[in-house]
Amino acid sequence: MSERLEDIAAAMVADGKGLLAADESSGTIKKRFDVIGVESTADSRRDYREMMFRAREAMTRYISGVILYDETIRQKAADGTPLVDIIKATGAIPGIKVDAGAKPLAGYPGDTITEGLDGLRERLADYYKLGARFAKWRAVIDIDVARGVPSATSIGSNAHALARYAALCQEAGIVPIVEPEVLMDGAHDIGTCYEISKATLTKLYTELYAARVVLEGTILKPNMVLAGKKSGNTSSPEEVAEKTIKLFRETVPAAIGGIAFLSGGQSDEEATANLNAINAIGPHPWKLTFSYGRALQAAPQKAWGGKAANVAAAQAAFAHRARMNHLAALGKWQPELEQAA
Numbered sequence: 001m002s003e004r005l006e007d008i009a010a011a012m013v014a015d016g017k018g019l020l021a022a023d024e025s026s027g028t029i030k031k032r033f034d035v036i037g038v039e040s041t042a043d044s045r046r047d048y049r050e051m052m053f054r055a056r057e058a059m060t061r062y063i064s065g066v067i068l069y070d071e072t073i074r075q076k077a078a079d080g081t082p083l084v085d086i087i088k089a090t091g092a093i094p095g096i097k098v099d100a101g102a103k104p105l106a107g108y109p110g111d112t113i114t115e116g117l118d119g120l121r122e123r124l125a126d127y128y129k130l131g132a133r134f135a136k137w138r139a140v141i142d143i144d145v146a147r148g149v150p151s152a153t154s155i156g157s158n159a160h161a162l163a164r165y166a167a168l169c170q171e172a173g174i175v176p177i178v179e180p181e182v183l184m185d186g187a188h189d190i191g192t193c194y195e196i197s198k199a200t201l202t203k204l205y206t207e208l209y210a211a212r213v214v215l216e217g218t219i220l221k222p223n224m225v226l227a228g229k230k231s232g233n234t235s236s237p238e239e240v241a242e243k244t245i246k247l248f249r250e251t252v253p254a255a256i257g258g259i260a261f262l263s264g265g266q267s268d269e270e271a272t273a274n275l276n277a278i279n280a281i282g283p284h285p286w287k288l289t290f291s292y293g294r295a296l297q298a299a300p301q302k303a304w305g306g307k308a309a310n311v312a313a314a315q316a317a318f319a320h321r322a323r324m325n326h327l328a329a330l331g332k333w334q335p336e337l338e339q340a341a
């Protein structure tokens, strides 16, 4: 495969393919395993992820790359094969989460700043040797209008950190996924999500330009424009699509390598229906696909339940969600396909 940043980015958003976000940190994967009654150990985490990476049809046909966590990129399958080699054998590209998580922003209660820049140059060189050709850094922007969250300081600091991270990635020959996630957890309406997302993306691209990041060699991992969960309103796919594309047309340069959405707590089907609606109103200046964690993994996690006997059923559940999102990335999904399955 070509090692040029723009070619790697293009492969990450190849027609009908998207990313599997399997980069849950130890605390997050434990929460997911608690739900299905599985103890989180190095072996159970390995068995679970190996199950997905060995779902050959899903991986070869629908998955362009996998975002890994530090533990996973170094881990070997039960038969001793490095997990990275299993991923590469399917044609998917291994990637790595390199941020150290969102921490409280001093002086700004309710805001966070994502850490992890110290020593990043050295860590990127190590991850490159381990096979990573793209990386991910997630900034977390919460919305709580009554408390003045997010502050301009939080948006600015996170955008600056994303830009410094992206420049270091490109220096190391690694495509940066820039993920400025405006959370959907609040009580805000869809218009507020749009405004905060606009402020965030505007600042992000100002910082990326200033840091001399080559936009063709980047992937944006954004939230969709949605009403907050606690608002009690569910936005229709048509409204989500219309507002999300309007936002991107106003803020996201056409030059970037592509867009791969996070699911952010939407249900599996909602995330698929919204992605489909977005692509159905194209053509757009960018490829728009998925980089889902929960919306790809909730079903296989439930089907697996930590039992080797359930591996085939879990792989089938994963393949189904991957195929539904593959169709949505092409604007060809229909709700009946869910019922048929």
Ligand code: 5MM
Pocket: 021, 022, 023, 024, 025, 026, 027, 028, 029, 067, 101, 138, 181, 261, 262, 263, 264, 265, 291, 292, 293, 294, 295
């Ligand atoms: C898979 O979840 C990722 C890791 O989260 P933590 O660092 O909190 O453990 C997360 O960054 C993920 O890649 C994105 O947020 C997208 O995941 P969702 O579940 O929102 O699609």
